[in-house]
Amino acid sequence: MAMDDRLAELNPKPRTCVVFGGRGFLGRSLVLRLLKLGKWIVRVADSTQSLHLDPSERDSLLSQALSSGLASLHGVDVRDKSQIITAIEGSSVVFYFDGADLRTDNFYHCYTIVVQGAKNVISACRECKVRRLIYNSSADVVFDGSHDINNGDESLPYPWKFDDMLSDFKAQAEALVLRCNDIDGLLTCALRPSNVFGHGDSHLVPFLVNLAKSGWGKFIIGSGENTSDFTYAENVTHAHICAEEALDNRMVAAAGKAFFITNLEPANFWEFVTLILEGLGYQRPLVKVPAKMAWYILLFFKLMTEKYGLIKHNHSMSAHYIQLASHTRTFDCTAARNQIGYSPVVSLQEGVTLTIESFSHLAKYSSFTSYSDFNEQSKVEKLLGSGEVADILLWRDEKKSFTYFLALNLLFYWFFLCGRTFASSVSKLLLLVSFGLYGYGILPPKILGLTVKSLSLSCFEIPEMVVKDMIATLAYLWNRGVCYMRRLAQGDDWDIFFKFAASLYFLKLISSQALTVVIGVALVFAFTLFFIYEQYESEIDGFVKLLFNSIMSVFGSLRTNVPASVQHFLENHGIWRHGKGHATITHPK
Template sequence: MEDRFTELNPKTCVVLGGRGFLGRSLVLRLLKLGNWIVRVADSAHSLQLDHSDSDSLLAQALSSSRASYFHLDLRDKHRILKVLEGSSVVFYMDVDALNANDFYSCYKLIVQGAKNVISACRECRVKRLIYNSSADVVFDGLHDIRYGNESLAYPWKMDNVLSDLKAQAEALILSVNDIDGLLTCALRPSNVFGPGDSDFIPCFLKLARYGFTKFIIGTGDNLSDFTFSENVTHAHICAEEALNFRTVSVAGKAFFITNLEPMNFWEFLSLLLEGLGYPRPFIKLPANLVQYFLSVLRWLHEKLRPRYFSYPLLVHFFQLATHTRTFNCTAAQKNIGYSPLVSLEEGITLTIGSFSNLAKDSSFSSCCDSTEQTKADKMLGGGKVANVLLWRDEKTSFTYFLVLVLLFHWFFLSGRSFISSAARLLLVATLLLYGYCLLPSKLFNFSIPRIPTSSFEISDTTMKGLVATLVYQWNKGFQNIRRLGRGNDWSTFFKVAVVLYFLKLILSVSKLLTTLIGIGLVFSFMAFFVYEQYESEIDGLVDVLFAQLKEFMTYLVRILPVSKSRHLHYHQE
């Protein structure tokens, strides 16, 4: 086997970022081709292999010296020189573990890292450098792109910091083409997804767990191009082969890479979510409303620099979700011989299978019919009150709601005093009971059941319990009055005084009391029901609000004078 490998005259290549999402896929493909000696370089200090097919093949290649691993920091040029020495090809893949909120770190790793790689390639006499860029480098976040080709210029301003830095790195790599014998090109895949994805798909699933993917932002008609990861690595192999022949139409050029199957962005998202047990997006939100919410987050991001969410990531998702972005891959097909190996449908199926561990335990429909007690049910005690307020039986709940609305109108909106309203209600109840008893046993062939006397009786046990409760409360009140009379319990005095004052205040403002009771009535029949339907969304929003409040308190402690900040910190604890 080794003799056969030697006969193939293998080429030595370096895969920078070889343990990342696309890097793993490229390493696996290179090893399968059998005519490469692969140097895997990444930021991890040691190589941690798992039981996947990719790592099993890599383990065999490591034992036969067909592959080797190098710890690499792109900010260390001397280390890059050691890794690249003796290689003829460098595949420059994505830089992982970037914090979009840390501009300085991102600049050093992406832009300065690209400069270091270029310099090392020239010194080590590397022949070909293929850079994995992104279609985002030509997207300004404001305008649609419909079948855009390589003639598109870089936008003069981008909201996405990572895309901006990536565009700078791409321009640097393309500008050094054919200097010191180094041939370069860049590939621009659009919306890369697939097994092992650590960015694109996990972002959707994180939003789905909070229930936010039920919402469609904007009209939902925007098209997008997507690229399966294996097709991206295939494009890198094609680009290297084209550069090997010193093709003028390839060197120093950038090429868009897609699956050649544009589809509706929300349909793509729906297929993924449905495959993993989440509901399809079905509630449309105006894009202007979401943009206003993002403007608030921008202010928080600039003022507080919070660590609990990535504002650039949210903005990028919003831009993808509301704009059409399709690209023309004719240049890649013609000049580097690219064509997708895996169809979009097959890629989605493979991706869903690889993320099965993150799938929802049950589908949306089964979730709605689940017998598991919800948080709202637990809050209401899970009894008859819970069944009424959560509208378990619509007829019963509506009946209770109608009766309470009538009582509210009778006591608070009729213009009569409370005692007068109560007296009239008792009078009406008496007339109804008396008239009901006068009715015959049958009326128009309908049997009229009699009210049993037991319905008006109270058992001795219940009566004793009520009397005992009344006596206990009376004695407790008398003890409190006696403590007040002695004048030595200031705590009880202030409690009673505050309660009586607020009671006087509420009763003196009858309109306010009426309004509060009316709001409370409507709120009780709506709030718990809505919370049960959108439990995950509301919980996620509350978590974000509390996190914002915590960050705001930290911000206040930071800007207030020392004495006041200590006092505020004491109350926080």
């Protein structure tokens, strides 16, 4: 009998726990960790549409636990208290995670899920005599969006005003959970993880990838020197286990308290972002943008979206991201270490590596996306020739593109805006180059320990083959021009006529003051329109297609009002072609 007692102590009867939000990002991680411990019967509670298992989970630990009865799935709407009671009745512990995919644009929906849901869970736990309730809160509940937090501890108060609606609701739910501690025998605590990431993340990593794809990931918001605490998902679930054990032992110091949870490795925010993006094959953030400018850009996007619906906002910066990216947020986890026995089980570097591996399907050059999105050249890149010009105009290398843009603007000012004639501008430019080369030539071999490289004469020599190619090109252009003049004189080639007319109009611009405006506008547009078109290619193509179809429909409606003699003339010259029920404009032959 003594041997049986010892075996019973070594293999106690499994206790029952409930994980609300058990099919969400952190909920899944906690469910797997509880099942691995082997001493829990786990009830996975979530919205009905989230309960189905993914194909990758068919032979998983959860699938085996469902078959053996160590786990069960429960469809629960936390807005319905009766459904909560059905799920938790007979359990001793409840882990509560808010809905993972909340509609943050719907105030009422968020409130009923987060705040009213917390009230219903608390009330149901008291009625069903549940012994412990652990709420997954967030470090955002003490962040007001405008002030840095340096090694903040649990003494930080809730802000008077939140800029983020979801953080406001989380703070209310957390306060409700902590306030009901030790009422009807229910012990509670709340955990505040900071910037959670990891396998299955549906917020931070996908958001950064979307930024990189949209082009906004190239920008550093603020000074780029701000530090933040990040928390790997498995460390968060480990903290929940630690909190449950502390409450199970009825540690007074843990009950009714909130605890910050981090990896205990504060890191530069932008270095962390760089590790994620470069690990997935995207360009690291390089260009610093003031936080206020980022706010103005965000407001512009919101205005265009709300009033005109012209710009999709889902890939642009969010207000909460701007706040996180431009402020320092580090937290002191001493209370969690001393009172619930928490310490990270996965280091930050290991967590980043595991996260990158788990998101390989989102990598820029993954087998899934390489042929559909990234390796395939965009239309504008093909138009520009896919060479160095395309790289410069599409800002593949910001420093190089900016250098060319600045140099071209200086040349534009020198030749067109300074008020001199073209010949005078050329002569003065050559004079400055001559003085510069002469001054460089008389410099000593070393200046303050730095070696000055001398310019060899070969730098100014033009190879004979290059000269021959230039002469051959000029001869080809001359002969081609003569050929065009002959075809134009025959009077039967409309394409040549239009090209010749356009060339004459361009020569007219050269002889007028409008050329300065045209070149200036073209210079700015070359470095902006190509880049913008590549980012929003599908939207612009859709608008152009819609405009073209509208014009064609107008021509079709006007067809019946065109005199028969005019129709006959246009058809004979190939400009107007009849179709079934519509008319088409064609290029003359």
